[in-house]
Amino acid sequence: MAGCLGAVLLLPAVPAFAHEGDEAAEPAASAPAASAFSEDFDALTTALGPSVHETHIPKSTLGWTPTAPSGWTVSNEASMGVKGKSEWRGWTFATPSFWTAAQGGQGREDFTKGSxxxxxADNDEWDDGNNPGEQLFASTLASPAIPVTGGSTVxxxxxxxxxxxxxxxxxxxxSFDGGAPQRLFEYSTAVLGDQVYLQNRTLTQPVAVPQGAASMQVSWVIEQATNDWYWAIDDVSVDAAPRAGAESPLPKPGPQPSDVPAGISDRKVLFIDFDGVRFDKLEEYATPNIDALAAEGQIGVGYMQDNALGPTVxxxxxxxxxxxxxxxKHRSPDNNFTNPNIEAYPDFLTRLEQVxxxxxxxxxxxxxxxxxxxxLRPDVKLQQTGASAAxxxxxxxxxxxxxxxxxxxxAMVVYLHNGDATGHAYTAESPQYRTTIETLDQQVGRLVDAIRARATYSEEDWLILASTDHGFTGYGHGGDQHLTRMIWTLASGGDVPATGAATSQWRQVxxxxxxFRHLGVAIDPAWGLEGVPIGTASTDPFDTVAGSLRAVVDEPAxxxxxGGWTKQAPEGWAIDExxxxxxxxxxxxxxxxxxxxWATSEEGQGRGSFVRARDVVAVADPDEWNDxxxxxxxxxxxxxxxxxxxQPxxxxxxxxxxxxxxxxxxxAGVPQHAEVVAEFDDGxxxxxxxxxxxxxxxxxxVNQPVALxxxxPDGDVSRVRIGWRLSDGGNNGYWAIDAPAIRADAAVAPTVSASIADGALLRGKADVTMTVAGEQLEAFHAQLYTADGSQVPSVKGxxxxxxxxxxxxxxxxxxxLADGRYTFVFSAKSRNGLRDELKVGxxxxxxxxxxxxxxxxxxVALVASDAVGLRxxxxxxxxxxNARLLKAVGSTPAATPIATAEWAGDWALxxxxxxxxxTARAAVTDLAGNTRTVTATVTVP
Structure with missing residues (x-):
């Protein structure tokens, strides 16, 4: 039988009602509890019929029925009538494969516990057909009366x-003995928050049976629902104890603000993550707090990808x-997170914890x-729940x-949701959206005031960042529209230049x-990050023509x-047109x-996904040219x-x-040819x-980095340039590039050294040698010049x-040569035209x-002088x-030159x-090595 009723004595247990934080008790292994009631719905297999409104499911597939098992009832709100898809009009019964086939990619296939x-109860699929309009979905699935023992807990x-x-x-x-129903637990935005996935779980809910009660009825209720998803259940039983491995329906209570640990840095970051806030509305509405932050830093627009990479959600x-x-890279292309790569590219809070x-x-x-x-794993992650995003x-x-x-x-992340919620409910053009944006600005002011009120604020360096996940067009987003793709970025404080307007199209990444830069964390290249710190100066040659961009000519407004466009190429660049x-x-x-x-020239063709580029890009677009x-x-x-x-x-x-x-x-089949060519000056x-x-x-x-x-060639080559050619193009494609970088192994210039040092003192005869390091050496030259720049003809090579x-x-x-200052000029050049020159005074x-x-x-006293200096x-x-040395009288230290132009000294005989x-014989030597000797007669009485 599909349902099993039995008069089994149910043992008491506590707690009587599950609430947030309850742990499910495991049944004693030595005494498994007998089931008072069970239902797996499998007896309905013979009642399954073909699809009605799910026309993509073959009629040969018998997979659903509206008929409840014996003793069970389904009660739908009367206003639902025959609206919506028949297969999902209130609680119905289906095979897992039939349900999954209704629409994939939304987690229906995850219910592997169901068989x-x-x-x-799938109000999402119900709403997808047969014109339910604004009709709300409300349906209750009720069990038969189940015998219980008063005073027990089941x-x-x-x-x-x-x-x-x-x-x-x-x-x-x-409900007990036909009485009024009591709500044991509730799933709603007020309890759980928005967009909640509690999938493929085994649940246990304790129920305190009142004294004197003889039966109870259990009901699964969905109400106030529209196109906002589903609930599926299987393998229902009422037992004296929780099923092995079962968990409480409601999540455990999360951490609290008081759990935030003490930090380690006097440089701090607040990131305010807005959902669905349009930049043009920030400029239009009263947002004094955001404006003040922008004045102390910078704010401006950037753009997220279009649907070529993923919808704007x-x-x-x-x-x-x-x-x-x-x-x-992160592989979160929508809101389903079916195959994410976030562990490889975690959020910056988790990355900070890893570092x-x-x-x-x-x-x-x-x-x-x-x-x-x-x-993923910050120290404290709060999950807010409430009746509304506000x-x-x-x-x-x-x-x-x-x-x-x-x-x-x-480091803090504060997510603010109500911009998105209001846009969906009223559009981004509505008075309600304005009120929400101005309220969000007031909340920014509260956060800023709280930062500045910190007792340690004067010793801290705060960076405040803000941005949004997407824009809005009408009631929604998800498409390629300009206003949906337009995001904005605010950065204020820290090392961000205070320019007011953004100095670049800062991207979400x-x-x-x-x-990381503000907190002094070195960015590991292995992390694969694709953004740059806000305020980083551009090195892209294309951005140098930003001041030359002009308005449309043939394009629509x-x-x-x-932005604009220009045919003016950056310095040194050229177009062969x-x-x-x-x-x-x-x-x-x-x-x-x-x-x-470029992206707004024709939306819907993927141009908007070139988001690794920014600011000015080079575009060859024969598709638009042909329009x-x-x-x-x-x-x-x-x-x-x-x-x-x-370049060399x-x-x-x-x-x-x-x-x-x-x-x-x-x-397909239409000739369009593209190539990247390296051209050399040998032809x-x-x-x-x-x-x-x-x-x-x-x-x-799409949006690819390229490395070539x-x-x-060997031979007479000294220069190279790179060409990007798009030819044989018509109404069939495009090519855009950005951030080009070209590195070539240039010929090595010769390096000249000499056997004499700058400032050398020269006299008499001496060899002078220049030595050259290099390749493809063509000529050496050496020449001595006088102080007035005249060549010394006798000293050259x-x-x-x-x-x-x-x-x-x-x-x-x-x-x-006459005494005085001279300059040697040694030079060498290579066959590639590179040269080096060394001047030695x-x-x-x-x-x-x-x-x-x-x-x-x-x-004996000496007085000596020399214009260059004495040694x-x-x-x-x-x-x-004066022939035979008798004794040394005195001398200056040999290791320490006198080094002055004049000197006087004396020694005792x-x-x-x-x-x-x-005879007293005296000698003095100058720094060049010239020596003067004099004598004097000494008489000893």
Whole structure:
């Protein structure tokens, strides 16, 4: 039988009602509880019929029935009538495969605990057909009367697969002996928050049976529901104890603001993560707090990807912001998170904890998928619940203010949801949206005030960041529209330049690296981050023409914040234009334009997903070119090549090219050819990359970094340039590039050194040698110049096609030159035209110093002078004939030059000299090595 009733004595247990935080008790292994009642719905297999409104499910598939099991009842709100899809009109019964086939990718397939036949209330699928309009879904599935024993506690156990968003309310109710129902637990936005996935769980709910009660009825209720998902159950039983492995229906209570630990940094970050707040409305409405932050930092628009990478929805918008990488890396392309890669690219709070667990990290949010899938492991993660996004935003702000006032966080994320909720309910053009935006600004003011009220604020350096996950068009988002893709970024404080207006189109992926830079965390290249810290100066050559962008010519008027275009190439760049002077002027060959100018030329064709690029990009778009007059229809073809500047390269040297690109060929079999070419000044060229629409068919290389390499040919090669050519184009595709970087192994310039040092003192004759290091050496030259720049004809040398690495001027006769300052100029050049020159200043000094000697009172005194400087002075005592050294009288230290132009000193004559006549011989040497010797007679009485 599908249902089993029995008069089994049910043992008492506590607690009587499950509430947040209850733990499910495990049944005793030695005494398994008998089931008073069970139902698996599998007896309905023979009642299953074919699809009615689910027309994509084959009629041969018998997979559903509206008929409840014996004793069970389904009660629908009368106003539902025959609206909506028949298969899901209130609680119905279906096989898991039939239910999953109704619509994939929304978690129905996750209910692996369900088997055979399951009970399903799917208001999402019900709303998808047969015109339910504004009708709300309300349905109750009630069990038969189940015998119980008064005063006992029983457990309702069942498998459950539940999803909710919006106003949907789900509940488990019980009534005794036909009395009024009592609500045991409730799922709703007020209890759980928005967008909650409680899937494939085994639940246990304790029920206190009143004294004297003999039976109870259990009901599964869904009410106030529209297109906001489902509840499926299976394997229901009523037991004396919880089923093994079962859990409480409601999640445990989360952490509190008081749990935030003490931080380690006096540099701190607050990121305010807005949902669905449009930049144009920030400018239009009264937002004084955001305006004040912008004035102290900068604010401006950027753009998120279009549907070529993923729809403009919250899941990947917040993932972009928190992880610092784009959707094709973090793999959160929508709100389902079916195959995410977030562990590889975690949110910046989790990354901070990985780098240093001492960081104090905190987040607060009401959107449950944000906490379940994107914000992984900060120290404290608050899950807000409430009746509305306005209420949960207020609670998030209160809790963040408490943290700022009582704790010491290093990095905080405060998510504010109500912009999105109001936009969906009333549109972003409504008065209600204005009220919400201005309220959000007031909440920003509260957060800023709380920061500035901190007792330690004067010792701290706060960076405040804010952005949004997407924009809005009408009631919604998710498409390629300009207003939906337009996001904005605010950065204030820290090292961000206070320019007011943003200095670049800061992207969502720039938030994470900005946080890391401010907190002094070195960004590991292995993290694969794709943003840059806000305020980073551009090195992209294309951005240098930003001041030359102009308005539309042939294009329709552009929406605000779309920028402009120009044919003016950056300095050194060139365009070889062979496209006929027809078609849309803006796209007549390669042009430079704001990426959003290009994206808004035709939405829906993937142009808006070139988000790794920013600011000015180079665009070749034959599809848009052809939109004026259909020149391709008359045989005209798009043919344009963008060339980089020439730059040096040596024969056989490596050439490396990197750039970002967004390439598409949209029409199979139509010839469009693209290639990247390296051209060398010897007339040769090499194709580094190519695509051909005629042979390769449809191509879409979305938002890709490209790296190419080659080697210059041997021979007479000294320069290289790179060309991007799009040819044979018509109404069939486009190509955009950005951030080109070209590195070539240039020829090495010769390096000259000399055997004499700058400032050398020269006299007499000496060899002078220059030595050259380098390759492809062509000529050496050496020349001496006087102080007035005249050549000294006798001192020069030249060598063509040198066979050694040096040039020597042998035995240069400096003694034949007048004393004074001279300059040697040594130079060398290579066959590639590179050269090096070395200038060495020297002093020629062939003059001896002046020296006077005086002998008196038993002492010998010397006075010496020299224009260049003195090195050493000494006096020795000789015999009367000045032939035989008798004794040293005195000298200056040999290791320490006198180093002045004038010097005087004296020494005592040796004692004990016999009476007679002697000779005192004195000598002084200058710094150049010139020596003067003088003598004096010494008489000893």
């Amino acid at each position: 055979g036949v399951i009970a399903v 457990h309702v156990n069942f498998d459950s697969n539940y999803r909710q968003t919006g106003p949907q309310v789900a509940a488990l109710e019980v 919250s899941g990947h918008g917040h993932a972009n912001l928190l992880s610092g990488v784009w959707v094709d 240093n667990p001492g960081f104090s990290t905190f987040s607060t949010a009401d959107w449950k998928p944000l906490n379940d899938h994107l914000i 209420a949960t935003d207020a609670q998030s702000v209160e809790d963040a203010v408490e943290v700022l006032g009582t704790r010491d966080p290093d 720039d938030i994470a690296p900005t946080v 552009k929406p605000a914040y779309s 062979r496209t006929p002077a027809v078609g849309v002027s803006e796209y007549r060959g390669w042009s430079f334009m704001d990426g959003e100018f 004026l007059g259909n020149p391709a229809g008359s045989g005209a073809r798009f043919d344009s090549t963008l060339y980089s500047p020439w 390269v040596r024969p056989g040297g490596a050439v490396d090219v990197s750039f970002l690109q967004h390439y598409r060929h949209m029409t 040769t060229s090499q194709v580094l990359w190519s695509r051909d629409g005629a042979t390769q068919g449809l191509l879409f290389e 390499s080659t080697v210059a 030249y060598q063509w096609a040198p066979t050694t690495d040096s040039l020597t001027l042998p035995a240069v006769d400096f003694g034949a 020297v002093v020629v000094d062939n003059s001896r110093p002046e020296l006077e000697i005086t002998v008196a009172d038993g002492r 050493r002075a000494a006096v020795n005592l000789y015999d009367a004939g 040796p004692t004990g000299l016999a009476a007679g006549t002697y």
